[in-house]
Amino acid sequence: MATETGAGELLHQRGWRTAFTVAERVNAWAVLVSAIERGYGDHIYEYANDLFCRNWLHEAWLLLDDHIVQLWTPQIRTLDERHKAATVDDDGIALDQFHRVPGPDLWWWRRHPRILTGDLGRSLRSAGAIGADPDTA
Template structure:
């Protein structure tokens, strides 16, 4: 198992744009979850790009020292639970209309925001997503 710096560098060599840290990716995941809870108003391409912060964490967890994993897992699990509460599981049907879905183990790609607002909401609704419209709620 590797240190956080080694994992960041290794994942960058595998194609990530920079050698991220766990703290950076957890912070990005927290920001995305908060935005989804409020009603994510960005475009579908921004949303799919933002989901990759969770992919990084998934990849890093397979490589990191146990100590680092144990330290961060409770916070990530809490964010995952908030994400699940703020999203709807449609097995990726709506999102797959706009972005190739990664493997089935990456469950966050198979959900979409419960609150459908802005450009993302319009796009997902056009692909059959059902959710809450904040303007009519």
């Protein structure tokens, strides 16, 4: 099992653009979840790019020492629950119109924001997503 630095380096060697730390990716997930809760309005491709922070955590969890996993898991679980509360499960149908949705173990790709606003909202609505208008949410 790897240390945080070792996992970041290994994932970087596997194609991630940099050797991220767990703290950086947890923070990125927290920022994304907060944005989704408020109403994520950026472009759909930016949204897809932002979702990859959770992919990194998923991949890192398979490599990290148990004590690091135990340290960070409660915070990630809390963020995951907030994400689930702020999104709608459509099995990835709407998002898949714009970005290939990965397998079912990456569940965050199979959900879209409950509040559909801005560019992301327009794109997802065009793909059949149903969600709340930010003015009524």
